[in-house]
Amino acid sequence: MVFINIKVIQDYGPVILSGIGNTLILTFGGFGMGLVFGALLAFAQCFGRGIVRRVATAIEESLRSIPLLVLMLLIFFGLPELGISLSPVQSAILAIGLRSMAYQSQILRSAISAIPYGQVEAALSLGMTKAQLFSTLIAPQAFRIALPGLVNQFTIDLKDTSIAYAIGVSELFTQSIHVAQVTLNYLTPLLFVGSIYFVMTFSTSTIANYLYRKFSIPGLGEASHG
Amino acid sequence: MDEVLRVENLWKSYGETSVLRGVSFEVKRGEVKVIMGPSGAGKSTLLRCINLLVKPDRGRILLEGREIYPKPYDAIHRIRQRIGFVFQSFNLFLHMTVLDNVRVGLVKVKKLSKEEATKIAIEALRMVGIGPELWNKYPAQLSGGQQQRVAIARAIAMNPSIMLMDEPTSALDPELVGEVLNVIRDLAARRMTMVIVTHEIDFAIDVADEILVIDDGKIVERGKPQEIISNPKHPRTRRFLERLKRRVDHGLR
Numbered sequence: 001m002v003f004i005n006i007k008v009i010q011d012y013g014p015v016i017l018s019g020i021g022n023t024l025i026l027t028f029g030g031f032g033m034g035l036v037f038g039a040l041l042a043f044a045q046c047f048g049r050g051i052v053r054r055v056a057t058a059i060e061e062s063l064r065s066i067p068l069l070v071l072m073l074l075i076f077f078g079l080p081e082l083g084i085s086l087s088p089v090q091s092a093i094l095a096i097g098l099r100s101m102a103y104q105s106q107i108l109r110s111a112i113s114a115i116p117y118g119q120v121e122a123a124l125s126l127g128m129t130k131a132q133l134f135s136t137l138i139a140p141q142a143f144r145i146a147l148p149g150l151v152n153q154f155t156i157d158l159k160d161t162s163i164a165y166a167i168g169v170s171e172l173f174t175q176s177i178h179v180a181q182v183t184l185n186y187l188t189p190l191l192f193v194g195s196i197y198f199v200m201t202f203s204t205s206t207i208a209n210y211l212y213r214k215f216s217i218p219g220l221g222e223a224s225h226g
Numbered sequence: 227m228d229e230v231l232r233v234e235n236l237w238k239s240y241g242e243t244s245v246l247r248g249v250s251f252e253v254k255r256g257e258v259k260v261i262m263g264p265s266g267a268g269k270s271t272l273l274r275c276i277n278l279l280v281k282p283d284r285g286r287i288l289l290e291g292r293e294i295y296p297k298p299y300d301a302i303h304r305i306r307q308r309i310g311f312v313f314q315s316f317n318l319f320l321h322m323t324v325l326d327n328v329r330v331g332l333v334k335v336k337k338l339s340k341e342e343a344t345k346i347a348i349e350a351l352r353m354v355g356i357g358p359e360l361w362n363k364y365p366a367q368l369s370g371g372q373q374q375r376v377a378i379a380r381a382i383a384m385n386p387s388i389m390l391m392d393e394p395t396s397a398l399d400p401e402l403v404g405e406v407l408n409v410i411r412d413l414a415a416r417r418m419t420m421v422i423v424t425h426e427i428d429f430a431i432d433v434a435d436e437i438l439v440i441d442d443g444k445i446v447e448r449g450k451p452q453e454i455i456s457n458p459k460h461p462r463t464r465r466f467l468e469r470l471k472r473r474v475d476h477g478l479r
Contacts, residue, residue, distance in 0.1 A: 116317070116320075118313060118315050118316075118317035119317050119318075119319055119320070121279055121311075121313065121317060122311070122313060122317035122318070122319070122377075122380075123319070124279060124303070124306065125277055125279060125306055125309070125310075125311035125381075126306070126307070126330070126331035126335055126380070126384060127303050127304060127305075127306040127307030127331065127335045127384070128303060128331075128334060128335055129303050132334050132335065136319075136330060136334055137319060140321050141320065141321050144321065217320065217321050217364050217366075218364045218366040218367050219320050219364060219365060219366020219367070220320045220321050220364075220366070
């Protein structure tokens with residue numbers, strides 16, 4: 001009983017690995033987009049009023065409620081019907097980015113509201129403007145509190161790039177499926193690609209742990225060690 | 227300019243509950259006013275109204291002769307620079323070292339250079355007895371008494387016209403109360419103008435030029451410390467003082 005067919009890896013390993021570029025593009029593109037717009041969304045939800053706040057909440061709620069696969073197919077196959085055509089890679093980044101945005105806004109929002117209000121009062125009583133309050137207190141503390149959640153979202157985005165298989169982006173998973181279909185051997189290419197995802201997420205969390213230690217401050221964001 | 231603070235007929239309610247019901251008093255330069263009264267009497271709200279963290283409903287507040295409520299003579303954040311505030315729960319910035327906590331207002335708000343700010347901050351820290359071995363520690367690494375002394379240093383570094391202290395020792399373990407009260411006594415000796423809310427009777431007798439007793443949103447009695455303590459006129463003051471004394475007798479303070 002042989003689980004791993006070494007010959008398949010020798011012959012087709014490079015084919016699978018050739019998908020890594022697209023996987024990284026989708027990961028960083030989607031996560032980066034999610035961070036920028038997620039921060040804006042969180043900002044709107046925490047500090048916005050009336051309609052701004054409600055629109056932000058509606059965007060967040062709806063994007064969190066739609067499966068990523070549905071979102072991606074909507075963008076790739078649905079938008080052209082409205083005259084907006086995006087490439088598979090663009091569609092995948094947009095879909096992953098939108099979903100990541102919704103979750104990251106939630107992570108950032110809870111981090112902002114976790115800052116004890118007494119510190120806000122202390123900053124105001126020193127005479128800080130709202131902008132100074134945000135840059136000296138809220139942003140640095142919220143970032144530290146949010147860091148573990150953001151790293152977790154990064155690894156989710158990384159693994160979910162595999163859904164771009166559905167619209168034909170040649171990333172890691174798509175390549176491994178192609179190899180499986182050619183060799184009629186599913187076990188080896190899928191275990192191989194699974195281990196590549198494992199190595200990437202594992203190294204991400206190792207780097208993250210280093211970051212937690214580097215940025216950790218006694219009494220702040222203790223949860224990051226847990 | 228002799229009068230630093232004047233509060234006229236201040237009212238504040240939260241929904242149906244009126245917290246302040248026509249409070250008036252004034253504070254002269256170098257004077258220490260102590261506010262006493264049962265919890266829920268409106269003491270914290272009164273202090274927060276004075277530095278505009280809480281917006282009063284009506285009345286008038288003047289700082290050094292200029293109106294700050296209802297028509298502030300300047301932007302509120304600039305007015306607040308002139309009013310030091312010390313909180314019951316210290317409220318130090320948790321992501322900053324001790325030195326940065328004291329420096330941040332000088333650098334960000336007063337736009338001083340880092341060197342100048344450091345000089346002033348160190349002077350303030352020395353005044354409250356926080357030595358160099360603690361300057362690079364974070365608040366969570368300090369005792370409550372040390373944290374409150376840093377918080378006092380943070381406020382006095384801004385060189386305010388008046389200091390407001392909201393039960394500065396109520397959140398402290400009993401053995402740490404003394405060190406903070408001594409720092410405040412020291413400030414009083416330097417003629418710092420202060421309004422202090424506290425339950426510490428002995429301390430109040432020591433530092434107060436006048437004690438104001440607040441109950442149910444109103445000043446029910448005011449006068450020299452000895453008069454109020456030894457011969458309270460208002461029945462509510464009498465009851466309140468008896469309760470406090472009983473706590474002291476039982477060592478529950």
